[in-house]
Amino acid sequence: MIDKRRYEIFTVIVICLILYALSVYFDLAEILFGLSHRFEYLQVDEFFIFLLIAGCGIGYLGMRQMKALRREVAERKRIEAALKESEQYATALFKTMQTGMVVIDRQSRCILDVNPAAREMIGVAREKIIGRKCHNYICPNSRGECPIADQGQIIDRSERILLKADGTQMPVLKSVIATTLRGSLCLIETFTDLTERKALEEQLKELSLTDDLTGISNRRGFMQLAEKQILLAERIKCELYLIFADIDNMKWINDTLGHDMGDEAICDVAQLICCSLRRTDLVGCGRLGGDEFAMLLTSVTMVQGEHPVLERIKAKQRELNARPDRRYQLEISFGSARFDPENPCTLEQLVAEADQKMYECKRSRKEKNNGS
Known part of the structure; x- marks a missing residue:
């Protein structure tokens, strides 16, 4: 759509062209028909018309350049405003993030x-x-x-x-x-x-290494610790003892008294172990799964061929079973294996030996009970 300014310039140019055309027409009429005396007042100088047309053309071109310049200035201002807005946004983000x-x-x-x-x-x-x-x-x-x-x-x-x-x-x-x-x-x-x-990661790591029921290490946590401690004991030439513990009458407790009572028995054993251990005795303890527990202990003077910790556990076990509110007697079988740094073995070998001795103890007690 032609705006008002452009329309005015176009009108001036059209008028000038019409005047020029009339001038040419009158010149021809004078030559051919001698009509000059009738239209002299309408004759227009051709040079004047040329200047007028040229001026209008130049003016029109000038107007186009002015419009282009105005568009360029407007675009530059728009870009500057956008940059300023972007800078303000970046500053606000920098300060508030x-x-x-x-x-x-x-x-x-x-x-x-x-x-x-x-x-x-x-x-x-x-x-x-x-x-x-x-x-x-x-x-x-x-x-x-x-x-x-x-x-x-x-x-x-x-x-x-x-x-x-x-x-x-x-x-x-x-x-x-x-x-x-x-x-x-x-x-x-x-x-x-x-x-x-990081704190949450540590909690999750601890949870992944901790038994939910008893709060002591689970099998994974205990085995990781035991592996490291055995390597250390071999390097510093230190003896260790691995003790396995297993509840004898766990199936009877679950089947007769219910699984809640079975969970209570598992917690009782964990409590017996933790209460019987001293800081100087313990390297690590854990629940390996089900009703099986393990303890890795430092070397001490043996009492009648047994680690002193075992005697303390058995003493607390007797105290627990003597309580008048007990509905059953808690029976535990133990098995132990010694790590000799002079003749080192792997953790798997140590576990196998302690596990075998524990089942020998369990079988011996069962045979004794059946014989009686």
């Missing part, structure tokens, strides 16, 4: 800016952070090992340590990217506090 963020000069490794979340995590005022070397707070033990600045990576995402102002360390997930800000090469680092996640 919950993830810590710092801007670091790539050459000097000095911190150029820090957002409120990072200040809170570090625990010091912004003025005391700006200008400091980044490794004073971030990755304090990794100087010269920056994946971006030292090793040429483009992006880094890894678990690191944030050194707080009070000297404590905070596990963080750090992301780094290289960029250019205001003509300078910079690193933008963001870091998220992993303290809660």
Whole structure:
């Protein structure tokens, strides 16, 4: 659609063309018919018409250039407004985001800016952070090992340590990217506090190694600990004792008194073991599954061929069975194996020996009970 200004220019040009056409027509009429005396007042100078048309054309072209210039200026203002809006958005995001963020000069490794979340995590005022070397707070033990600045990576995402102002360390997930800000090469680092996640991981790890019913180590937890302790005992030439324990009448308890009472029996044995162990005795104990338990103990002077811990467990077992409210007698069979660092064996061999002796004890007691 032709706007008003363009319509006016077009009208002027059309009028000038009409006048020029009339001038040509009158000139021909004068030559052919001698009619000049009738139309002299309508004759127009051709040069004037040429100037008029040329001026209109130039004016029209000028108007087009002015419109193009106005469009360019408007576009530039639109771009500047968009850039300003984008900068305001980035600034607001930088200040309000919950993830810590710092801007670091790539050459000097000095911190150029820090957002409120990072200040809170570090625990010091912004003025005391700006200008400091980044490794004073971030990755304090990794100087010269920056994946971006030292090793040429483009992006880094890894678990690191944030050194707080009070000297404590905070596990963080750090992301780094290289960029250019205001003509300078910079690193933008963001870091998220992993303290809660690490604590949860430790809880999950503990749960994966802990027996839900008794609270002591499960089979996996005990075997991992025993494997490490046997390797250590072999290296430092230290004797160890592995003791297995198994509830004799577990099936009868479950079938006659119910599984709740069976769970109670399992917890009673775990309690007997824990109460009978001293810190100097214990290397580790755990429930291997069902009604089977294991203890890995340090070397001590044997009492009548038995480890002193066994005697303490049996004494507490007699006390428990003597209680007037007991509905059944708790019977436990034991088997033990000795680890000799001079003639070392594997954990599997030690377990097999203790397990065999425990079943020999169980069979002997069963035969004795049947004989009586």
